[in-house]
Amino acid sequence: MRALEGWTIVFDLDGTLVETASDICAVLNDLLEEEGIPPLPYEQARLLVGRGARALVQRGFVAAGATVAEARLDELVDRFVDLYRPRLAEKSRPFPGCIEALTALREAGAIFCVCTNKRTELSVALFEALGMSHWFAAIVGPDAVGARKPDPNHLLAAIAQAGGDPARAIMVGDGEPDAGAARAAGVPLVIVDFGYTTIPAAELGGDILISHFSELADACRRLATCPAVQASL
């Protein structure tokens, strides 16, 4: 039997599979400009990605020294999404080694799904534009399931939609929401250190920390065969 037969690898999107921050931050800065607010430096803005558009807009305005009246937040989020939709794949690309890692993991028998705090519609459109849709058995944003990472129900719903088994699943993510969801769902966790997080990646509590996709297949094989995981099967 292949090493990862029956296993589901659940990927976060922004900052894990795809380097999306350049497009997201450019759109955030365009929105700030429309509101007469000076732009945020890229290195600061990229750390705000990972909790969805609403949190991004809210945190973006605060980081830029502006306040958003609660009454205008919905309108600003809608405007952000309208600006982002046509540009979501302008500069965004899979991280180095991503496709090679997916190929190796699939050869080892794994199936894949995406559990992202990005809206489902935008996530599907992004993977379509990048020619990556065919890799995933399910692409699940919070709007599709009524739960948002770190809520474990978001992760569990993504695994279910892919036809997977939570006892044979591994989460791969870059941020606190991913770590929280994996921990609460009892799913082993690989953290990538090249994504978007205010807490250092090494402190997110992953079982394995990787710095490049070339390390992922081996990390998943180790987690799938580690005694703690086997004992719970």
Ligand SMILES: O=C(O)COP(=O)(O)O
């Ligand atoms: O903040 C977002 O848009 C989503 O981020 P995620 O793919 O890292 O969950």
Ligand SMILES: [Mg+2]
């Ligand atoms: Mg992320």
